[in-house]
Every structure is written in structure tokens, then in C-alpha cells.
Amino acid sequence: MSLDDQQRLELEAAVFRRLVAHLRARTDVQNIDLMNLAGFCRNCLSNWMLEEAEARGLGLDKAATREAVYGMPYEDWKARYQSEASAEQLASFAASRPDH
Secondary structure, eight states, rough: OOHHHHHHHHHHHHHHHHHHHHHHHHHTTTTTHHHHSSSSSHHHHHHHHHHHHHHHOOOOOOOHHHHHHHSSSSSHHHHHHHHHHHHHHHHHHHHHTOOO
16 A cells, blocks of 8 residues: 555544544443453543644643544533443453553
8 A cells, every 4th residue: 555644644534533433323332342342442542632632732631532532521421321331341341451
């Protein structure tokens, strides 16, 4: 694959937007499920965005990057879609993170 820097940037941005749109549509998939299966979740994406924004001096905060990923304020998303993690989900999460 031979892309120039601008093509690569645009392609990566488009893929990220599709990933975020997919996660917004799949409100049935809980963050703990994502963590257990993939080792990252919506909060991780928003944290990575915040870290990159800070590195570039963009002045975003955690609430702004979470809203960029969730498509709404995080507290609203939690109230609408987040369910309590089951004992099995929590055990799987704990087992996947032996360093924590």
C-alpha cells in the first residue's frame, strides 16, 4: 500500500470515525465486555484522545473527549445504557489484569 501522509491521515481518521459510530450504535455492548474481549473500551479511546490533545496543547478536557466518543455527556450515556457488571464479568476482568 502506497499512501502519502495526507491520504494516510484521512484514512485513519475515517476509520476512527467509523469505530466510534459503531460503538455508539452498539449500546448493548458494555465497556467491561470490551475490556474483557479486547483490552480497551470507550473510556480508553476517550483517554487516548485526551492524552493526544494534551500533547498537542489543544485544551480539551476529559468530559469533552468522552462526549466525542460517546456522542453525549458520559453521565447521560451511563444512565441510559450502562448496566451493573456481573460477578462473572468482574472476575474475568480481574483475571485479565494480573498487574492490577
